[in-house]
Structure formats: C-alpha cells, structure tokens
Amino acid sequence: MFNQGKQFRRPDGTPYDPSPVNVRQYEEQYGPGGVPEGYSLGAITPLQDPRTIRVAACFLALVGGGSLALGFYCLTLPDEVGTGIWSIILGLATFVMVWWxxxxxxxRQRWRQAQQTKAEQKH
Structure with a gap:
C-alpha cells in the first residue's frame, strides 16, 4: 500500500515535497518523463536517455516475444491451455510497455533536440 507520509529526499539528503500539481511544470522544464537532475520519486538516477530507453524496450520486446512463443506452444499441449492463455496475455501486456x-x-529525443536548438540560438 502506498504510504502517504513518505518523505522524499534530494540527492544531498534534505527532504522535499513533490506536489502532484508540479507534474506539468516538470515536463515543461525537464521534458516528457523528466525530473530534475538527481531527483525522482523512487530513484536517485532515473532512466532519461532516449537511447537507453530504447535499449530497455528492445530487451522487453525479447521477453514479450518469448512469452508469446511460450504461450502459443502451451496452447498445443492438452493440459496447459490456461498457462498458454496467461502467457499470451503477459506477452501482449509487455508489448504495450514496449510501445510506451x-x-x-x-x-524525450524531440524535446532534447528542441532544447539544444534553443541553447544554440541563445549563443
């Protein structure tokens, strides 16, 4: 269960309160899915590099493909139809995560390019 009283901390250890109304502000300032450097609600180093996100998505695609293959194989076995159906559902859900x-x-790639273009225009 989510703990409403959880204390969030900056990298230097001082507490801060991440208000849900600041989500759009973070997206405008730090890009889609972005947070200030070193900050996140659950991790110190969030995954924000587009290439790394794509590598993780490719790995997830392999896992999802394996789950689908296992599911279709299980459908050919007489006693494993239920396992096959659940495996196919899991594989399809994984591909939704890959798409996202x-x-x-x-x-993030487009946002970073726009930020880089803005920085070049200022100089």
Missing part, C-alpha cells in the same frame, strides 16, 4: 517506452523515448 518507444513513444516516451521519441518524445
């Missing part, structure tokens, strides 16, 4: 990861990586 590629979508988020593309958004």
């Amino acid at each position: 990861a590629f979508l988020m990586a593309g958004r």
